[in-house]
Amino acid sequence: MDQTNPTTSKTVSMGGTACKNESAVVPSTPPSESFSKILIVAGPSGVGKSTVIKKIMECIPNTFAFSVSHTTRQPRPGEVDGINYHFTTKEVMEQLISEDKFIEQCDVHGNMYGTSKMEIERLNSENKIAVLDIDIQGCQKIKKRHDVLQMNPVYIRIKIAYEELEKRLTGRGTETPESLKIRLDNAKAELEPMPGFFNLEVENQVVEDCAKELVSFLETVGVLGLQEDGSSHATCIK
Numbered sequence: 001m002d003q004t005n006p007t008t009s010k011t012v013s014m015g016g017t018a019c020k021n022e023s024a025v026v027p028s029t030p031p032s033e034s035f036s037k038i039l040i041v042a043g044p045s046g047v048g049k050s051t052v053i054k055k056i057m058e059c060i061p062n063t064f065a066f067s068v069s070h071t072t073r074q075p076r077p078g079e080v081d082g083i084n085y086h087f088t089t090k091e092v093m094e095q096l097i098s099e100d101k102f103i104e105q106c107d108v109h110g111n112m113y114g115t116s117k118m119e120i121e122r123l124n125s126e127n128k129i130a131v132l133d134i135d136i137q138g139c140q141k142i143k144k145r146h147d148v149l150q151m152n153p154v155y156i157r158i159k160i161a162y163e164e165l166e167k168r169l170t171g172r173g174t175e176t177p178e179s180l181k182i183r184l185d186n187a188k189a190e191l192e193p194m195p196g197f198f199n200l201e202v203e204n205q206v207v208e209d210c211a212k213e214l215v216s217f218l219e220t221v222g223v224l225g226l227q228e229d230g231s232s233h234a235t236c237i238k
């Protein structure tokens with residue numbers, strides 16, 4: 001893990017070429033590649049994906065929306081259909097899979113989860129950037145199907161030193177010793193070097209800095225427009 005920069009350190013990759021960017025300067029030349037309004041945010045559990053996205057959504061309202069996944073698992077107390085998940089049955093899910101309605105789907109502990117094309121299209125039709133919080137395997141599945149899906153999402157990975165994850169997950173107070181161990185074991189795969197895969201890799205040491213980097217990058221690649229006065233939305237993130 002690169003620890004050279006006290007706040008952020010990232011690898012920038014556009015159009016298939018990757019370059020290590022020690023000084024954390026956002027590339028100034030927009031790439032020729034045209035991205036869809038789909039933001040895929042990967043990174044190990046506890047790295048702060050939700051925290052960073054929440055910060056961005058607060059500062060830039062009505063612009064981003066989380067894609068709501070389908071699942072066959074039972075709703076937990078307080079979870080609302082259509083908000084937390086589209087809760088559905090195994091039969092319906094299998095039917096949708098056979099009709100190729102998902103851009104990715106997986107089974108976890110006997111339950112099925114999937115991101116539907118319809119959900120992404122719905123958000124894009126509302127002029128929202130669809131945000132997908134998915135694991136590395138899901139990212140790889142989607143990337144393999146770019147041609148079929150006719151979608152070119154922006155892939156971003158949020159990272160942090162492995163040792164810090166344990167502190168954050170413990171501090172969040174949501175994990176049992178067993179679930180903490182599973183998340184930390186999975187974190188190793190989520191932090192594996194994947195040269196050229198992500199369009200941006202950014203460390204989340206300070207939430208605001210990480211959010212600013214992400215926003216500046218989206219502006220650079222044209223997924224997010226600038227503010228009316230021509231300034232970056234990053235200036236709003238405090």
Ligand SMILES: Nc1ncnc2c1ncn2[C@@H]1O[C@H](COP(=O)(O)OP(=O)(O)OP(=O)(O)O)[C@@H](O)[C@H]1O
Pocket residue numbers: 043044045046047048049050051052168169171172204205206207
């Ligand atoms: N930059 C940061 N510095 C310190 N703590 C942070 C930072 N970013 C997030 N946290 C804290 O770390 C914990 C994990 O963050 P968060 O829930 O956003 O992670 P996540 O990547 O979305 O996890 P999951 O994939 O499990 O949903 C939270 O308690 C959050 O407040």
